[in-house]
Amino acid sequence: MINLEFSELVKKRRSIHFYTDEPVTEDELNYILEAARWAPSAGNVQPTRFIVVRKEETRQKVWKSTTKIKGVNPQNFILKAPVHIIVLTEPTAYKGRQSQVKSELFSIQDSSAAIMNLLLAVTDLGMGACWVGLFNQESLREDLQIPSYLIPVAIIPVGHTQSKEKPRKRKPLKDIVFYETM
Amino acid sequence: MINLEFSELVKKRRSIHFYTDEPVTEDELNYILEAARWAPSAGNVQPTRFIVVRKEETRQKVWKSTTKIKGVNPQNFILKAPVHIIVLTEPTAYKGRQSQVKSELFSIQDSSAAIMNLLLAVTDLGMGACWVGLFNQESLREDLQIPSYLIPVAIIPVGHTQSKEKPRKRKPLKDIVFYETM
Numbered sequence: 317m318i319n320l321e322f323s324e325l326v327k328k329r330r331s332i333h334f335y336t337d338e339p340v341t342e343d344e345l346n347y348i349l350e351a352a353r354w355a356p357s358a359g360n361v362q363p364t365r366f367i368v369v370r371k372e373e374t375r376q377k378v379w380k381s382t383t384k385i386k387g388v389n390p391q392n393f394i395l396k397a398p399v400h401i402i403v404l405t406e407p408t409a410y411k412g413r414q415s416q417v418k419s420e421l422f423s424i425q426d427s428s429a430a431i432m433n434l435l436l437a438v439t440d441l442g443m444g445a446c447w448v449g450l451f452n453q454e455s456l457r458e459d460l461q462i463p464s465y466l467i468p469v470a471i472i473p474v475g476h477t478q479s480k481e482k483p484r485k486r487k488p489l490k491d492i493v494f495y496e497t498m
Numbered sequence: 499m500i501n502l503e504f505s506e507l508v509k510k511r512r513s514i515h516f517y518t519d520e521p522v523t524e525d526e527l528n529y530i531l532e533a534a535r536w537a538p539s540a541g542n543v544q545p546t547r548f549i550v551v552r553k554e555e556t557r558q559k560v561w562k563s564t565t566k567i568k569g570v571n572p573q574n575f576i577l578k579a580p581v582h583i584i585v586l587t588e589p590t591a592y593k594g595r596q597s598q599v600k601s602e603l604f605s606i607q608d609s610s611a612a613i614m615n616l617l618l619a620v621t622d623l624g625m626g627a628c629w630v631g632l633f634n635q636e637s638l639r640e641d642l643q644i645p646s647y648l649i650p651v652a653i654i655p656v657g658h659t660q661s662k663e664k665p666r667k668r669k670p671l672k673d674i675v676f677y678e679t680m
Binding site: 330371425428436450489493 | 504505507508509511512513528529531532533535536537538540542544546547548549550551552553556567569570571596597599600603604606607608610611613614615617618619622629631632641642643644645648651652665666667668669671674675676677678679680
């Protein structure tokens, strides 16, 4: 645990591309998934699901899904991470709710919020992760037997790290915040 | 500042529907927006923009946009919040990047992650907020002069609160986490 204030934790978090061989424990994994579990969702429908992938053979398949996008470089670094967390969302979860009018949009939003909590929890443990959004959905779906009612949202490689990658620059608030109207 | 560990902070955060008259200071607002600013984005393109609305007249217009959705109840509680933060996203920000192949999806994901950081920062200050996703986009766009290249993602009422609303129940991890495959 790195014991940072929240305001420091959000600045400390960054996409990590280098992982050590140190295994990820069950306790660490639970800590990370528990944070994701508490993310908000429209009408509290909780559309997010997670697949935890540890086996070398399955991680190879997950990596393979990132190599099958036209015009996009394969993301080889994810193979080094001992755990891949696949984040899925279920748009049909909103059925019968007011929020069903935007069920696909809301399911993506809600699962993205869960991913943010997950990434902060990883950082809080002093570990590393990366939000990988570019992958071949159909290839991943087939290899991990993901049913059609779930949409794969992201692949999150997770591991211990000694990476010294610095946080990337951000636009200053004055360029991204407006007052009263645009 | 409530000084909770991160794991407690994520459980403490909930949608708040009751706000006091206590004004939101510039420092508080900066703290909240600063956390949102540090959220990750695909290729660090930072597509998220914020409009801070404080004037009664403008907040009335924001509220009005939530009353114009067929089959959805108006969300009157947002009028009580002294500040509304309107979160916008810019799908064209990915132009020329690998990630542009999914620019609309990624812009929604990235801005949702920023909202999660924002909500946690509000909680960290002991204040309250709510993620309002159901509103009439065109009405809000017109009233706040939002240009067509930006998509309004959410209305976030923010304020001080004495709300005793308890966090809502979550599904247990065993119901939402799978191993290796589905």
